[in-house]
Amino acid sequence: MSPTGNTKRKTQRAKKRPKKVSVAISEAQLGDLEKALAEEGLQESAVHEPLMVKGLAAYGRELVEYLGEDRGVEEDCVIAASSASAQAAAILLNTSPARHELLSTLSPMRRQYVERALESVTGLLTSAALGAAVSNKELEAQAQTAVDAFRVLVLGNASQLRSLVDALDPSVEDEIENEEAEARGRLRLQAMYREIIAESYSVAELSKWRLSRQRLKQLRDADKLFALEVPYFKGLLYPRWQFEPSMKPRQLMSVLIQTARESGLDAIGFHRVMTNPAAGGGTKPADLLEEGKVELVLGILKAADR
Amino acid sequence: MPGRAIHPRVPFPPKEPPSPLPELVEVTVEKAWRLHSDENPLRVSVHPTGRFRFDAPTGEYAVTYANLDQYACFAEVYGDEQEIPPTQVDRRLSFLTSARPLRLIQLDDGPHWSSFGLDMSICSSVDYARTQLWSKRLHEWYPDADGIRYLGRHAGVSQNLCLYLDRCADAMSAELEGRLGELRSLVMKAADVWSLAPRIFDSESPSTPL
Numbered sequence: 001m002s003p004t005g006n007t008k009r010k011t012q013r014a015k016k017r018p019k020k021v022s023v024a025i026s027e028a029q030l031g032d033l034e035k036a037l038a039e040e041g042l043q044e045s046a047v048h049e050p051l052m053v054k055g056l057a058a059y060g061r062e063l064v065e066y067l068g069e070d071r072g073v074e075e076d077c078v079i080a081a082s083s084a085s086a087q088a089a090a091i092l093l094n095t096s097p098a099r100h101e102l103l104s105t106l107s108p109m110r111r112q113y114v115e116r117a118l119e120s121v122t123g124l125l126t127s128a129a130l131g132a133a134v135s136n137k138e139l140e141a142q143a144q145t146a147v148d149a150f151r152v153l154v155l156g157n158a159s160q161l162r163s164l165v166d167a168l169d170p171s172v173e174d175e176i177e178n179e180e181a182e183a184r185g186r187l188r189l190q191a192m193y194r195e196i197i198a199e200s201y202s203v204a205e206l207s208k209w210r211l212s213r214q215r216l217k218q219l220r221d222a223d224k225l226f227a228l229e230v231p232y233f234k235g236l237l238y239p240r241w242q243f244e245p246s247m248k249p250r251q252l253m254s255v256l257i258q259t260a261r262e263s264g265l266d267a268i269g270f271h272r273v274m275t276n277p278a279a280g281g282g283t284k285p286a287d288l289l290e291e292g293k294v295e296l297v298l299g300i301l302k303a304a305d306r
Numbered sequence: 307m308p309g310r311a312i313h314p315r316v317p318f319p320p321k322e323p324p325s326p327l328p329e330l331v332e333v334t335v336e337k338a339w340r341l342h343s344d345e346n347p348l349r350v351s352v353h354p355t356g357r358f359r360f361d362a363p364t365g366e367y368a369v370t371y372a373n374l375d376q377y378a379c380f381a382e383v384y385g386d387e388q389e390i391p392p393t394q395v396d397r398r399l400s401f402l403t404s405a406r407p408l409r410l411i412q413l414d415d416g417p418h419w420s421s422f423g424l425d426m427s428i429c430s431s432v433d434y435a436r437t438q439l440w441s442k443r444l445h446e447w448y449p450d451a452d453g454i455r456y457l458g459r460h461a462g463v464s465q466n467l468c469l470y471l472d473r474c475a476d477a478m479s480a481e482l483e484g485r486l487g488e489l490r491s492l493v494m495k496a497a498d499v500w501s502l503a504p505r506i507f508d509s510e511s512p513s514t515p516l
Contacts, residue, residue, distance in 0.1 A: 181495050188389075189511075230512075261515075265391075266513045268505070272388060276386060276387065279385075283434075296433060296437075299432065303386075303432075304387075305383065
């Protein structure tokens with residue numbers, strides 16, 4: 001791959017981008033980027049071509065916007081940012097060549113999702129590298145955090161996801177940006193859905209105890225059980241707490257369901273109240289039932305106010 | 307049982323008030339936030355058997371609740387589920403204002419809890435039957451009181467107000483901020499601060515009725 005040829009190709013890509021600012025990225029700056037990429041061992045041939053293009057597009061866009069704001073950026077800073085960004089891209093893109101091969105086998109639609117995510121993450125990291133005096137080491141840590149967070153988000157269990165959400169919690173005093181609030185909101189939703197799945201039986205699991213689909217419907221119709229649905233899980237889920245150890249529905253289920261219904265709770269809301277220690281003054285209301293505190297639990301459900 | 311939380315019980319209120327009776331605090335309310343389903347957040351609704359923390363136990367008087375912090379009222383309403391469900395899209399957020407200083411019973415600090423023989427469980431207990439008995443006693447002991455100022459069970463130091471509407475409804479006015487479905491930015495920020503999952507805006511989420 002000749003440097004000259006590469007530079008030309010990047011310039012052509014830069015021209016295809018929508019013009020957001022009047023200052024164009026220079027050949028010299030693209031050369032810096034090229035050099036930094038090479039120093040990081042990030043060869044275009046080693047990564048999936050569309051991913052590389054997207055990553056560079058994100059980088060270029062950030063760089064052009066930054067320079068367009070006339071911040072008096074010195075050349076050293078651009079070189080440092082290029083290096084840091086390349087390092088981030090290396091971590092994101094170059095972890096395992098085998099994975100990039102796998103990516104090429106994905107359907108265009110699915111590959112598009114992966115590429116979009118990559119573009120966003122790379123763009124954010126690049127922005128971080130440009131917007132503040134972040135050392136290479138710090139940026140490497142940030143990039144690794146992004147990778148770890150993404151891994152937990154996609155592959156983590158409920159408690160790992162909860163830890164991630166907790167770690168990302170802002171302090172009350174901080175001014176919250178809309179985008180950040182939206183992003184953390186999505187994380188919380190994912191965490192909640194995963195928790196619900198982990199805390200419930202599927203219909204297939206219940207069939208092992210001779211609870212057929214038809215029998216479950218009868219129990220639901222009689223208010224002896226309730227079921228809920230969450231996105232990304234096909235079928236109904238039955239929260240575990242409503243079953244006795246013998247796998248029969250708790251005797252109190254009818255009155256609990258009716259009380260929750262009168263308060264306006266839906267199925268997820270009902271389950272969340274019953275399994276949240278904070279709702280029971282430190283003990284899950286479902287566990288308070290085992291202590292015989294039925295009136296207390298009914299009072300908690302009545303106070304739900306929906 | 308190891309690991310099981312201990313539930314501090316709120317004591318029954320005594321028949322006689324403490325002597326001396328702690329003084330009321332006067333507060334002119336500029337904005338106290340309320341999430342409500344009724345069109346009018348000051349509509350007098352009496353629960354004949356009591357439902358919330360300082361309701362009259364058997365509907366002797368009407369109360370309403372608000373929080374001095376715009377986001378904290380979300381914590382108080384949705385904290386038990388730790389999520390805001392899609393059913394809340396039409397719920398309204400309003401703020402209440404008082405035309406005169408309100409005289410409030412202080413249940414928001416240690417010295418005042420002590421003077422009544424209480425502790426912070428009066429603000430955090432979920433034994434509402436017991437806390438409602440205290441509301442009734444306080445209502446009797448303080449004929450001039452317009453309500454109670456107390457700590458939030460979820461919102462902590464963000465102060466809640468329970469207003470005795472039989473005494474201060476004529477001094478209160480309300481202004482609608484909007485319906486939650488129209489206040490996405492505000493709702494998302496409140497959810498962010500109080501760790502609530504914003505299912506209200508998740509178009510993928512089914513709202514399975516009970």
